[in-house]
Amino acid sequence: MSSSGGSRGPGRGRPGRRNDESxxxxxxxxxxxxxxPQTLRLYEREGLICPPRSAGNTRLYDRxxxxxxxxxxxxxxxxxxxxxxxxxxLDLRARLSRIEGEVTRMMEAFRAVAADHAARxxxxxPPSRALVVRPRAPLVRRGG
Numbered sequence: 140m141s142s143s144g145g146s147r148g149p150g151r152g153r154p155g156r157r158n159d160e161s162x163x164x165x166x167x168x169x170x171x172x173x174x175x176p177q178t179l180r181l182y183e184r185e186g187l188i189c190p191p192r193s194a195g196n197t198r199l200y201d202r203x204x205x206x207x208x209x210x211x212x213x214x215x216x217x218x219x220x221x222x223x224x225x226x227x228x229l230d231l232r233a234r235l236s237r238i239e240g241e242v243t244r245m246m247e248a249f250r251a252v253a254a255d256h257a258a259r260x261x262x263x264x265p266p267s268r269a270l271v272v273r274p275r276a277p278l279v280r281r282g283g
Contacts, residue, residue, distance in 0.1 A: 174212070
């Protein structure tokens with residue numbers, strides 16, 4: 140993302156931001172995506188985006204916010220999803236991302252325990268006590 144027409148500096152909106160991250164202003168983002176700045180403010184009021192702010196309370200659109208906005212516009216313009224649907228989709232994506240992270244951490248822990256057992260020469264767990272992953276069965280709706 141280009142910082143031309145934008146500002147550079149720390150945003151107060153999110154902790155942990157790097158000071159060298161580039162930002163663009165609302166007008167630049169609005170022009171780039173062909174939307175009115177009021178549309179971007181609406182998305183912010185609805186909680187769909189949360190651009191960091193400068194010390195003077197100016198919205199500073201970082202790369203993450205612009206990518207999220209691009210997803211919102213794709214859902215609304217190209218796929219016809221309303222804002223309530225966009226909110227649900229974005230929430231589900233965030234949940235999925237958190238779950239994927241948890242699964243990754245669990246798999247790493249499992250591999251570490253397995254490697255530790257292998258290094259000790261431990262005998263494998265008997266099959267009756269083993270963890271078994273079963274494939275998902277399709278949901279069946281019963282008539283009634």
